[in-house]
Amino acid sequence: MPELIFDASRPGRPSPSYTHSFPASTPEGASDPLDETIPRELRREAPPILPSVSELDVVRHFNGLSRMNMSVDSAMYPLGSCTMKYNPRIADEVASAPGFTRVHPLQEDADVQGCLEVMMLLQDALAELTGLDAVTLTPAAGAHGELMGLLIIRALLASRDESRHKVLVPDSAHGTNPASVSGAGWTTVTVPSGQDGCVDLDAFSSALDRDVAAIMLTVPNTHGLFEPALRTLADMAHANGSLVYWDGANMNALLGIASPGELGADLCHLNLHKTFATPHGGGGPGAGALCVSSELEPFLPVPRVIRDHDGFVRRLHGADLPFSIGRMRGFSGNFANLVRALSYILGLGKEGISRVGPDAMLSAAYMLRRLVSEAPAGTMSAPFGESCMHEFVVSLSGLKESRGVRALDVAKRLLDHGVHPPTVYFPLTVPEDLLLEPTETESLATMDAYADALLSVLSEAVSDPETVMSAPHSTAIGRLDETAAARNPIVREQF
Amino acid sequence: MLSALGMPDIEALISTRVPDSDRLAAEYALPAALPEADVASFLAALAERNLVVDQADDYLGAGCYNHYVPAVVRSVISDGSFSTAYTPYQPEVSQGTLTTAFEFQTMMSELTGCPVVNSSMYDGASSLAEAMFMAVRQTGRKQVMVCDGLHPEYLETLRTYALPHGISLDPSNATGTSGAALEPAAFILQSPDFFGRIHDIGAARERASGYGALLVVASDPISMALLQAPGSAGADIVAGDGGSLGLSRSFGGPSFGYLACSQALMRQMPGRICGRAGDASGRIGYVFTLQAREQHIRRERASSNICSNHQLAALGATVYMSALGADGMRDVAESSARAAAYLLQAIEARTPWRRAFKAPFFREFAIRLPGASAPDIARVTAVMRQNGILCGIPLARLGVSGLDDSLLVSVTEVHPRESLDRYVDSLAAATSACGYLPDGGER
Numbered sequence: 003m004p005e006l007i008f009d010a011s012r013p014g015r016p017s018p019s020y021t022h023s024f025p026a027s028t029p030e031g032a033s034d035p036l037d038e039t040i041p042r043e044l045r046r047e048a049p050p051i052l053p054s055v056s057e058l059d060v061v062r063h064f065n066g067l068s069r070m071n072m073s074v075d076s077a078m079y080p081l082g083s084c085t086m087k088y089n090p091r092i093a094d095e096v097a098s099a100p101g102f103t104r105v106h107p108l109q110e111d112a113d114v115q116g117c118l119e120v121m122m123l124l125q126d127a128l129a130e131l132t133g134l135d136a137v138t139l140t141p142a143a144g145a146h147g148e149l150m151g152l153l154i155i156r157a158l159l160a161s162r163d164e165s166r167h168k169v170l171v172p173d174s175a176h177g178t179n180p181a182s183v184s185g186a187g188w189t190t191v192t193v194p195s196g197q198d199g200c201v202d203l204d205a206f207s208s209a210l211d212r213d214v215a216a217i218m219l220t221v222p223n224t225h226g227l228f229e230p231a232l233r234t235l236a237d238m239a240h241a242n243g244s245l246v247y248w249d250g251a252n253m254n255a256l257l258g259i260a261s262p263g264e265l266g267a268d269l270c271h272l273n274l275h276k277t278f279a280t281p282h283g284g285g286g287p288g289a290g291a292l293c294v295s296s297e298l299e300p301f302l303p304v305p306r307v308i309r310d311h312d313g314f315v316r317r318l319h320g321a322d323l324p325f326s327i328g329r330m331r332g333f334s335g336n337f338a339n340l341v342r343a344l345s346y347i348l349g350l351g352k353e354g355i356s357r358v359g360p361d362a363m364l365s366a367a368y369m370l371r372r373l374v375s376e377a378p379a380g381t382m383s384a385p386f387g388e389s390c391m392h393e394f395v396v397s398l399s400g401l402k403e404s405r406g407v408r409a410l411d412v413a414k415r416l417l418d419h420g421v422h423p424p425t426v427y428f429p430l431t432v433p434e435d436l437l438l439e440p441t442e443t444e445s446l447a448t449m450d451a452y453a454d455a456l457l458s459v460l461s462e463a464v465s466d467p468e469t470v471m472s473a474p475h476s477t478a479i480g481r482l483d484e485t486a487a488a489r490n491p492i493v494r495e496q497f
Numbered sequence: 498m499l500s501a502l503g504m505p506d507i508e509a510l511i512s513t514r515v516p517d518s519d520r521l522a523a524e525y526a527l528p529a530a531l532p533e534a535d536v537a538s539f540l541a542a543l544a545e546r547n548l549v550v551d552q553a554d555d556y557l558g559a560g561c562y563n564h565y566v567p568a569v570v571r572s573v574i575s576d577g578s579f580s581t582a583y584t585p586y587q588p589e590v591s592q593g594t595l596t597t598a599f600e601f602q603t604m605m606s607e608l609t610g611c612p613v614v615n616s617s618m619y620d621g622a623s624s625l626a627e628a629m630f631m632a633v634r635q636t637g638r639k640q641v642m643v644c645d646g647l648h649p650e651y652l653e654t655l656r657t658y659a660l661p662h663g664i665s666l667d668p669s670n671a672t673g674t675s676g677a678a679l680e681p682a683a684f685i686l687q688s689p690d691f692f693g694r695i696h697d698i699g700a701a702r703e704r705a706s707g708y709g710a711l712l713v714v715a716s717d718p719i720s721m722a723l724l725q726a727p728g729s730a731g732a733d734i735v736a737g738d739g740g741s742l743g744l745s746r747s748f749g750g751p752s753f754g755y756l757a758c759s760q761a762l763m764r765q766m767p768g769r770i771c772g773r774a775g776d777a778s779g780r781i782g783y784v785f786t787l788q789a790r791e792q793h794i795r796r797e798r799a800s801s802n803i804c805s806n807h808q809l810a811a812l813g814a815t816v817y818m819s820a821l822g823a824d825g826m827r828d829v830a831e832s833s834a835r836a837a838a839y840l841l842q843a844i845e846a847r848t849p850w851r852r853a854f855k856a857p858f859f860r861e862f863a864i865r866l867p868g869a870s871a872p873d874i875a876r877v878t879a880v881m882r883q884n885g886i887l888c889g890i891p892l893a894r895l896g897v898s899g900l901d902d903s904l905l906v907s908v909t910e911v912h913p914r915e916s917l918d919r920y921v922d923s924l925a926a927a928t929s930a931c932g933y934l935p936d937g938g939e940r
Contacts, residue, residue, distance in 0.1 A: 007600055017821055017824055021565045024839070024913070040724070044725060044857055046723060050604070052819070054823070060820050061573070064579075067592070070591075070592040072591070073582040074582075089577075089581055094580075096544075100544070103566075103746065105746065106748070106749075107748050108559055108895070113548035113882075114547050117543075130527060131525065142620065142623070142751065143806075146619060146623070177791075181792035182802040184798070185801070186661050187662050258521070281809065282583045282584075284579055284591070284809055287750075328657035332622040334749050337748035338747040338750065339751060348531050348535075352529060356525060360507045363510065364507060368501055389513065477589040480776035480777055483774055484588075487772045491763065492772055493612075493773075494599070
């Protein structure tokens with residue numbers, strides 16, 4: 003069992019003093035100023051129970067826990083649509099400059115031109131990459147940007163005295179899409195994918211009525227496919243007075259290949275922790291960016307960062323932005339991650355960025371080819387053929403039918419090979435699916451080793467299904483009973 | 498790889514996926530790649546273009562505080578095993594992240610006095626918006642009362658989130674509109690509030706109960722080491738920003754939001770929640786639990802669209818709380834409170850400035866220069882700034898009405914007495930240098 007830091011507590015263990023204490027009594031012998039300012043009845047009765055440990059205890063404890071984590075730094079981690087690419091170390095270093103870390107968000111613009119310049123440069127670069135006109139760096143995550151985008155659409159429609167209530171979302175969409183639609187007070191209309199894994203145009207057309215505020219597309223979609231009818235879908239939506247929102251989670255496939263703005267997108271959010279290599283952090287903090295067309299620019303949230311004619315960068319607030327949807331968070335954005343994303347773009351430059359999409363595609367196509375051609379007969383199928391962009395979907399339905407071994411079991415057995423499994427059971431459109439995205443930063447050797455591991459698990463699933471179904475065998479802990487955990491949730495330690 | 502695919506070059510591969518007509522119209526207008534050394538120097542130069550004063554001369558707060566950041570915090574969160582891991586979708590190889598999430602939830606539960614805490618949100622403002630939604634869902638009511646003193650950015654954020662759902666946000670001293678009885682889902686109280694004032698949570702609890710409403714308290718985790726735990730004092734939901742717990746300010750982000758609630762509200766809680774679980778051999782481990790609340794399962798019926806949270810920032814806070822412990826955190830809180838009290842007493846004794854409010858306060862206070870205008874305040878702060886002191890935030894700049902003559906000043910454990918004395922001397926000199934003639938008075 004991983005020990006909790008509390009298990010190392012020893013009462014009375016002195017905690018290091020990181021700063022001087024402000025003395026309770028003054029040299030003049032006056033009373034404790036605290037007694038005047040904070041009456042006893044407003045104070046805590048009992049202290050909180052927190053660890054009582056030395057700094058060495060802290061370091062050893064978290065060091066031990068870190069060794070129980072798999073990470074991009076330790077192994078290939080090809081989660082589909084997560085873009086687990088290498089995070090260059092320089093990013094942390096540049097973000098750690100005291101000139102960035104010590105700055106307060108409410109200092110005057112003249113005193114934070116360095117920070118505002120970072121944001122302006124990043125905004126400009128992302129506008130260039132998306133082919134859109136204006137950018138906000140306020141979203142804390144992709145989903146935050148989705149809701150923001152939908153609220154912007156709502157505001158645009160309101161400015162036209164229009165009130166629409168529905169958003170079309172493909173069945174392959176990430177769960178945040180319909181959840182964001184609900185956050186905007188609207189109703190999701192799910193549009194089925196055809197056998198080819200792309201939006202069914204007839205179904206789309208029937209669903210597109212005057213009550214549709216927007217369509218949300220992920221490009222390429224979560225099947226890893228570049229929809230051939232993107233311009234058609236956008237034209238149909240626009241003719242209907244609906245806006246076109248692109249979920250940019252899969253932007254890694256498009257860098258150097260295609261541009262949202264050129265293909266009809268009115269808005270596109272980006273996940274800086276995916277495409278732009280800021281660390282995933284075990285579940286954030288990431289950062290989002292929302293890029294919009296000039297028509298939507300007036301509705302962007304507060305604050306906006308713009309450049310004056312003389313080069314001075316300033317923030318605009320509510321009074322300057324009469325049509326803004328307002329604020330969706332405190333301050334200006336997840337700034338430290340904006341520095342990291344900018345350092346990534348500067349380091350790759352035009353040539354490097356333009357190669358990301360093609361290299362990511364090549365890696366995915368190669369791995370799919372290896373799996374399709376070498377998987378034991380009847381175990382794995384590629385429901386959409388071999389036309390993937392940066393990620394692909396394979397189904398293990400055949401394996402489940404023949405041997406009873408599920409995608410989950412294969413994922414768990416992969417852990418014993420020291421690699422992280424692909425995404426399982428997403429998208430929801432394909433049964434027993436794996437969604438695999440190698441990214442452009444894995445070497446041929448690593449990808450071959452991963453393919454070898456996956457293929458050997460498939461073979462093992464045929465010859466020795468029990469071993470696969472009871473995996474993992476070599477990890478610190480086995481499969482945890484999540485059902486029991488949810489039935490009787492224990493969400494903190496009791497003392 | 499290309500030969501394995503039977504492709505002569507990468508262009509051929511791309512053309513099998515993407516129609517030529519959909520390809521980029523032109524090359525990107527981006528600069529050429531910079532080697533790492535140049536990236537480093539370019540960004541270092543930008544960092545130099547920001548004004549940073551000595552830590553002990555920085556008195557800016559307003560929701561982003563100048564506490565000391567222990568080196569051990571950055572050391573742990575820089576570990577690639579934590580920072581380059583993903584959300585724990587395979588718990589067997591994510592016990593590092595999951596265990597720290599459980600520890601975080603435990604520590605925040607202790608601080609807030611609420612039994613249930615999730616594994617983090619984006620920031621204080623958006624976390625409070627989610628708390629508002631919890632109360633609306635739980636009660637089925639669409640009115641929310643907002644007590645005086647809520648951070649203006651938090652209030653603006655609540656408005657943006659509330660608008661599509663027809664939730665009304667009304668000031669809490671409202672007695673009702675058009676004779677209709679008030680039926681609020683919740684009272685939202687920030688304590689310590691935007692001006693540093695400490696409120697009586699028990700009294701707010703009684704008031705809310707009188708209306709059958711929930712009590713939502715927005716608070717700061719450092720304050721909770723000294724002041725009454727909001728959950729213990731009767732709050733149903735406690736939300737706020739965790740940046741004070743050992744995270745660098747970094748121009749406002751990323752910090753993290755925290756969200757805590759009573760046992761009864763657990764299933765209304767959005768976001769990721771870590772729980773204890775066992776494996777087949779009886780070993781104990783941790784998993785994200787109650788996932789059926791979340792977007793990846795409930796999609797349009799999820800209580801929130803939140804997916805990625807701010808896990809690494811929560812880890813930083815966990816390291817901070819572990820390294821300091823209850824004693825260390827109380828010391829930080831007491832030192833902050835004493836230093837703030839000392840500074841305010843000295844300001845009133847030796848300058849024309851006066852406290853804007855009489856209430857008990859923690860780590861922050863508003864001072865006013867009676868009869869001064871916003872430009873007067875700006876002039877004084879500019880002189881202080883030239884002397885290397887960021888003396889506070891003029892409330893006129895934050896659009897807080899009726900306080901054009903006031904400055905918001907935050908004092909923490911990083912301000913020793915000598916710095917505070919220097920502040921007062923400088924403030925007195927700057928005020929008279931700006932030609933101000935005192936007129937006394939206290940609100």
